[in-house]
Amino acid sequence: MSEESPRVGLFVTCLVDLFRPTVGFAAVKLLEDADCTVEVPRAQTCCGQPAYNSGDRADARSIAAHTIAAFAGYDYVVAPSGSCAAMLSEHYPALFDDDPGLAAKAAELAGRTYELVSFLTDVRGVTGVEARFPGSVTYHDSCSGLRELGIKDQPRALLATVEGLTLAEHADAEICCGFGGTFCVKYPDISNRMVSAKADAVEGTGADTLLAGDLGCLLNMAGKLKRRGAKTSARHVAEVLAGMTEQPAIGESAEG
Amino acid sequence: MESSARAFKENARAAVADPQLKRALSHVKEGFIGKRAKAAAKLPEFEVLRDAARDIKNHTLDHLDLYLEHYERKVTEAGGQVHWCPTAEDARRAVLEICRAAGARTVTKGKSMIAEEIALNDHLEANGITPVETDLGEYIIQLRGETPSHIIAPAVHLTKDLIEADFRAHHTALPPERPLSEPRQLVNEAREVLRDKYLAADVGITGANFLVAETGTSVIVTNEGNGDLTQVLPRVHIVVASLEKIVPTLEDVSTILRVLARSATGQECSTYTTFSTGPKRAEDPDGPDQYHVILLDNGRSSMLGGEFQDMLRCIRCGACMNHCPVYHAIGGHAYGWVYPGPMGAVLTPSLIGIEEAGHLPSASTFCGRCESVCPMRIPLPKMMRHWREREFERHLSPTGARAGLALWAFFAKRPALYHFVTGMAAPVLAALGRGRFRRLPLAGGWTAHRDMPAPEGRTFRQLWAGHRQGGSR
Ligand code: SF4
Numbered sequence: 001m002s003e004e005s006p007r008v009g010l011f012v013t014c015l016v017d018l019f020r021p022t023v024g025f026a027a028v029k030l031l032e033d034a035d036c037t038v039e040v041p042r043a044q045t046c047c048g049q050p051a052y053n054s055g056d057r058a059d060a061r062s063i064a065a066h067t068i069a070a071f072a073g074y075d076y077v078v079a080p081s082g083s084c085a086a087m088l089s090e091h092y093p094a095l096f097d098d099d100p101g102l103a104a105k106a107a108e109l110a111g112r113t114y115e116l117v118s119f120l121t122d123v124r125g126v127t128g129v130e131a132r133f134p135g136s137v138t139y140h141d142s143c144s145g146l147r148e149l150g151i152k153d154q155p156r157a158l159l160a161t162v163e164g165l166t167l168a169e170h171a172d173a174e175i176c177c178g179f180g181g182t183f184c185v186k187y188p189d190i191s192n193r194m195v196s197a198k199a200d201a202v203e204g205t206g207a208d209t210l211l212a213g214d215l216g217c218l219l220n221m222a223g224k225l226k227r228r229g230a231k232t233s234a235r236h237v238a239e240v241l242a243g244m245t246e247q248p249a250i251g252e253s254a255e256g
Numbered sequence: 257m258e259s260s261a262r263a264f265k266e267n268a269r270a271a272v273a274d275p276q277l278k279r280a281l282s283h284v285k286e287g288f289i290g291k292r293a294k295a296a297a298k299l300p301e302f303e304v305l306r307d308a309a310r311d312i313k314n315h316t317l318d319h320l321d322l323y324l325e326h327y328e329r330k331v332t333e334a335g336g337q338v339h340w341c342p343t344a345e346d347a348r349r350a351v352l353e354i355c356r357a358a359g360a361r362t363v364t365k366g367k368s369m370i371a372e373e374i375a376l377n378d379h380l381e382a383n384g385i386t387p388v389e390t391d392l393g394e395y396i397i398q399l400r401g402e403t404p405s406h407i408i409a410p411a412v413h414l415t416k417d418l419i420e421a422d423f424r425a426h427h428t429a430l431p432p433e434r435p436l437s438e439p440r441q442l443v444n445e446a447r448e449v450l451r452d453k454y455l456a457a458d459v460g461i462t463g464a465n466f467l468v469a470e471t472g473t474s475v476i477v478t479n480e481g482n483g484d485l486t487q488v489l490p491r492v493h494i495v496v497a498s499l500e501k502i503v504p505t506l507e508d509v510s511t512i513l514r515v516l517a518r519s520a521t522g523q524e525c526s527t528y529t530t531f532s533t534g535p536k537r538a539e540d541p542d543g544p545d546q547y548h549v550i551l552l553d554n555g556r557s558s559m560l561g562g563e564f565q566d567m568l569r570c571i572r573c574g575a576c577m578n579h580c581p582v583y584h585a586i587g588g589h590a591y592g593w594v595y596p597g598p599m600g601a602v603l604t605p606s607l608i609g610i611e612e613a614g615h616l617p618s619a620s621t622f623c624g625r626c627e628s629v630c631p632m633r634i635p636l637p638k639m640m641r642h643w644r645e646r647e648f649e650r651h652l653s654p655t656g657a658r659a660g661l662a663l664w665a666f667f668a669k670r671p672a673l674y675h676f677v678t679g680m681a682a683p684v685l686a687a688l689g690r691g692r693f694r695r696l697p698l699a700g701g702w703t704a705h706r707d708m709p710a711p712e713g714r715t716f717r718q719l720w721a722g723h724r725q726g727g728s729r
Pocket of ligand 1: 569570571572573574575576577598599626629630631632633634
């Protein structure tokens with residue numbers, strides 16, 4: 001492995017913190033298995049995308065400035081989300097084009113920020129995991145991870161080493177699920193058409209479980225699948241890679 | 257053209273509920289995407305060509321005044337005339353004057369989005385001149401009294417059986433029993449009907465894909481050859497084009513052409529690429545007696561030097577809308593003005609104002625597929641976000657959404673308070689939800705169509721504190 005026990009600051013993401021702590025613990029386990037020392041800075045909240053994507057640049061900037069300060073000094077910053085990681089690595093620097101001091105700090109943060117799965121494979125050289133998940137899964141490529149960070153093969157490579165797991169790709173795995181943050185509530189009719197098409201494709205594979213690397217997309221897709229009464233469950237890919245699948249799947253309870 | 261962009265939400269709702277439209281739009285997904293991907297994969301230098309195409313346009317836009325002047329000089333030398341038109345109104349007037357001077361009663365028209373932008377057909381008709389669309393798709397929607405729903409496939413919102421019914425209703429001189437269910441039969445019938453119109457027309461109007469500064473040439477690409485007949489047969493040829501269509505040299509045209517057809521239809525090259533320079537010369541076997549160029553600004557020059565300048569690189573290939581999941585869901589008419597899809601979401605507010613077109617840049621998930629295929633590497637999502645910023649700054653976004661955002665931001669900037677509140681809320685929601693909610697107050701947009709998964713229980717923050725006292729800072 002490349003470095004000895006780098007210090008990793010985990011960017012939990014607001015959705016994981018609130019909705020699905022299991023993903024955070026799965027991330028910690030995967031990072032520790034990859035010989036990282038994991039810390040969770042207390043001063044973090046959200047990456048600021050809701051403000052940034054609504055055109056509220058001022059709030060996006062102050063949230064970004066908070067995040068930059070909270071994650072100063074770590075060797076790496078890792079998030080179990082392509083979209084939040086891309087916010088830090090691809091968009092923070094552009095927020096401070098009129099403030100060279102913060103722009104430099106943002107660029108420095110950007111250079112050491114990664115999405116979880118690609119960090120494991122590309123930076124830590126992880127080639128396999130010790131986990132078991134009997135059944136078939138299908139994988140949705142979330143947009144930011146795919147197009148901004150080039151995450152496509154990495155999760156599939158690690159999933160291939162999970163015992164008992166088979167991957168059944170769905171058609172149009174690279175097409176947006178219609179979440180889009182506030183988009184899904186601002187334009188519910190369009191979003192519904194998009195998530196319906198996604199649910200059709202996912203159900204079409206007959207897979208037991210839908211996996212993805214972004215909780216926002218997963219809440220949207222799981223919500224649609226559940227509303228339809230589909231049998232497909234939904235989980236974050238980190239849960240499966242870490243072998244932490246005792247929790248009921250997203251949107252399910254112990255009673256089902 | 258009149259805008260209904262303000263009613264985008266209502267337009268979209270109606271579009272989503274239209275089963276005929278859904279059937280028609282499935283062709284966009286199936287037809288264009290695979291073909292473009294194949295064409296791009298077959299050309300090893302495709303990505304390099306995209307860079308080159310972008311650079312050519314960037315250079316041109318940085319020196320647009322020089323190239324425009326040079327272009328005009330060359331057109332004049334070739335015996336043609338350039339009409340500078342700051343507004344749509346000016347352009348309509350200029351076209352009408354030329355038509356009147358030529359004593360025109362009918363004009364034939366090749367496909368032109370600029371003609372749509374300036375609502376040329378309505379203006380000509382209002383002044384007693386009959387415009388005849390010669391592009392098959394445009395011809396069909398003209399019969400139906402509709403506007404294009406796509407910039408390169410204007411009738412893509414229609415299915416074959418609808419078109420057959422239109423032809424039977426309009427072409428009443430033809431035998432009612434004739435077979436007309438095959439696309440080829442429809443094309444042949446349209447050709448048949450149009451043949452006489454070409455010959456009868458006094459003026460031919462075309463658009464332009466490029467205006468070449470070094471030679472004063474206008475270039476069109478088509479797959480039907482209708483553009484050639486439109487511009488060669490009548491006595492007068494009018495080119496309507498916007499000023500960003502300029503490129504410096506013929507060499508530049510050939511570079512951009514290599515990405516244009518591949519991105520648009522997956523062809524290596526469109527079937528016809530036609531270069532026109534000035535009117536017929538003494539030694540030419542055919543051609544028009546007059547050659548006019550209507551050079552339209554209509555708000556474009558104010559995009560120069562600003563955060564929307566990159567949009568002026570657009571070559572109208574349509575790839576962004578062909579790959580857009582929002583376009584696939586609602587089609588082109590819902591956008592409410594001439595330009596649909598991602599390129600329209602950026603361009604329309606520039607041309608008709610963000611007050612009118614504010615929904616367009618908002619109605620995107622920023623999935624980024626448009627940018628990933630745009631041959632000119634236009635950062636479409638980034639520019640949609642710029643529009644949202646303008647809207648936000650000017651307090652044009654809805655009050656409810658602003659208030660919600662402000663409340664959220666208040667907490668997001670105060671980590672201790674934020675975690676206090678989420679730490680209280682998560683267990684309560686978890687206890688209420690039993691896995692998920694079918695209905696939730698204030699989340700109707702979500703729960704109208706899908707369940708809302710409930711939190712697991714306590715927040716990660718709370719659990720982590722118990723898990724590693726002292727392990728975090
Ligand atoms: S924005 Fe790009 S992809 Fe869309 S029409 Fe213009 S050139 Fe083509």
